[in-house]
Amino acid sequence: MAGNSALTTANEYQDLLLDSPGFPEFLLGLATITASRLRGDGSPLECSITVERDGAPSTVACSSEEGHKLDETQYALDAGPCLTALRGQRTVLVNDFPNDDRWGQYLDLIAEDDVHSVLAVPIVTAPASKAALNCYARTMHAFDPAVVVLIYYHAASMSRILRLALRLHAPEVFPDGLRAALKSRALVDAAVSLVMLQTRGGRDDALGLLQIAATSSNRRVQEIAREIVDGGSFPVPPMGRQR
Known part of the structure; x- marks a missing residue:
């Protein structure tokens, strides 16, 4: 699935931040770049990045509409692998999603989306915020140990630029x-x-x-x-x- 080409340089992250008019656009670019880099051999892979900031609605950016639906459904139910990784700040790996019984109702809602493997990895941010990188694949056991390590490293590489983006862009205030x-x-x-x-x-x-x-x-x-x-x-x- 992924190779060393998946690693994004600090300069690319900085260029993305400088060229993005706002935080949602920056996050969308980050998710899109991540999906393209991790999809090393062309295997279908959806990526999303979720950020929760104290006192503000969550910001979710996805590399595709399919990924957006997968994340939004979790927020509607307030349960799912990505929320577990985000709020618990721990890695969540699902190798055979249709037969995993940890999030039963969520599985019912996404049954037609043909998702079989999920990897959700926390991204270290500021104390008042939490973030996670979420990867969805359409094959079982898509994330072998080497790929898990690579994606974990990729998530860690985003930490610094994401913390900088959070400082530059104040939370949007919603009535x-x-x-x-x-x-x-x-x-x-x-x-x-x-x-x-x-x-x-x-x-x-x-x-x-x-x-x-x-x-x-x-x-x-x-x-x-x-x-x-x-x-x-x-x-x-x-x-x-x-x-």
């Missing part, structure tokens, strides 16, 4: 209402995915069922979504009430 809205959107997206799995329908149909359930019970869609994510089941409204 409480917008912060809550961002969390609600992720929650509803996770519930919609679960309903799609249970009903074998499309996204629009699943969202429609959520809205019907909320209307028929005189509750908010977010409340229904929270129950689905917590319990994993969806009480389909009686057909006579679906209007």
